[in-house]
Amino acid sequence: xxxxxxxxxxxxxxxxxxxxxxxxxxxxxxxxxxxxxxxxxxxxxxxxxxxxxxxxxxxxxxxxxxxxxxxxxxxxxxxxxxxxxxxxxxxxxxxxxxxxxxxxxxxxxxxxxxxxxxxxxxxxxxxxxxxxxxxxxxxxxxxxxxxxxxxxxxxxxxxxxxxxxxxxxxxxxxxxxxxxxxxxxxxxxxxxxxxx
Amino acid sequence: xxxxxxxxxxxxxxxxxxxxxxxxxxxxxxxxxxxxxxxxxxxxxxxxxxxxxxxxxxxxxxxxxxxxxxxxxxxxxxxxx
Numbered sequence: 001x002x003x004x005x006x007x008x009x010x011x012x013x014x015x016x017x018x019x020x021x022x023x024x025x026x027x028x029x030x031x032x033x034x035x036x037x038x039x040x041x042x043x044x045x046x047x048x049x050x051x052x053x054x055x056x057x058x059x060x061x062x063x064x065x066x067x068x069x070x071x072x073x074x075x076x077x078x079x080x081x082x083x084x085x086x087x088x089x090x091x092x093x094x095x096x097x098x099x100x101x102x103x104x105x106x107x108x109x110x111x112x113x114x115x116x117x118x119x120x121x122x123x124x125x126x127x128x129x130x131x132x133x134x135x136x137x138x139x140x141x142x143x144x145x146x147x148x149x150x151x152x153x154x155x156x157x158x159x160x161x162x163x164x165x166x167x168x169x170x171x172x173x174x175x176x177x178x179x180x181x182x183x184x185x186x187x188x189x190x191x192x193x194x195x196x
Numbered sequence: 197x198x199x200x201x202x203x204x205x206x207x208x209x210x211x212x213x214x215x216x217x218x219x220x221x222x223x224x225x226x227x228x229x230x231x232x233x234x235x236x237x238x239x240x241x242x243x244x245x246x247x248x249x250x251x252x253x254x255x256x257x258x259x260x261x262x263x264x265x266x267x268x269x270x271x272x273x274x275x276x277x
Contacts, residue, residue, distance in 0.1 A: 028269060031269055036261075049262065103244075104210050104211075104213040104246065105210050129252065134256035153250060153254060155260070177214075184253070
């Protein structure tokens with residue numbers, strides 16, 4: 001307030017430039033982690049790349065609205081998920097579709113029935129399921145459920161962060177996660193058993 | 197959530213699987229689930245499978261960022277005057 005002298009303005013500009021550069025470097029340092037989440041929120045690598053570029057362009061423009069000391073990764077993902085919805089994701093939705101879900105033991109029981117009882121002593125899940133199975137099954141999970149699974153189970157966000165990123169109540173995060181994991185397991189069971 | 201006398205304890209245990217692994221159960225619920233798991237190989241196998249499955253999904257879903265994308269993002273920075 002007291003700094004209205006002519007020499008104060010260049011100093012303020014220099015400080016702002018320094019803060020901006022620091023923000024941009026911090027955001028770029030997180031790009032690998034943001035990409036891992038982005039890649040599973042959309043279907044193709046090209047979509048993920050476009051979404052990342054739009055997100056970073058917007059983040060760099062809006063850098064002043066980030067509050068230092070808060071979670072920058074969550075802030076970037078909030079921009080990214082909003083952009084993803086804006087990009088017409090709603091058109092892909094089937095709002096009335098009630099995805100089929102089974103209990104939490106369903107996948108294990110199906111593998112067991114198919115004669116491929118998981119060897120729990122070695123936890124060799126990868127002998128029963130492939131990376132492609134997981135990717136296809138995730139893609140088949142409806143978006144609202146998939147977003148939460150990707151943020152919490154792949155992005156390692158807390159329920160509270162996921163709620164903030166998606167702008168939904170924490171109870172909704174928990175119920176979508178619970179149901180989404182069941183839908184995912186049903187999809188995995190369908191793939192694993194049909195491939196048997 | 198608890199193991200009522202009338203309900204099938206394995207059904208109850210199945211319902212508790214996700215909150216158990218997410219560490220969302222209260223102390224008493226957790227103790228109840230652990231007591232059931234101690235004596236029930238059927239549920240114990242399925243809990244271990246779920247734990248391994250989560251780790252596998254996390255690892256299988258990871259796709260690294262294409263190297264040239266990072267440069268494209270860096271190019272979006274505000275030019276220094």
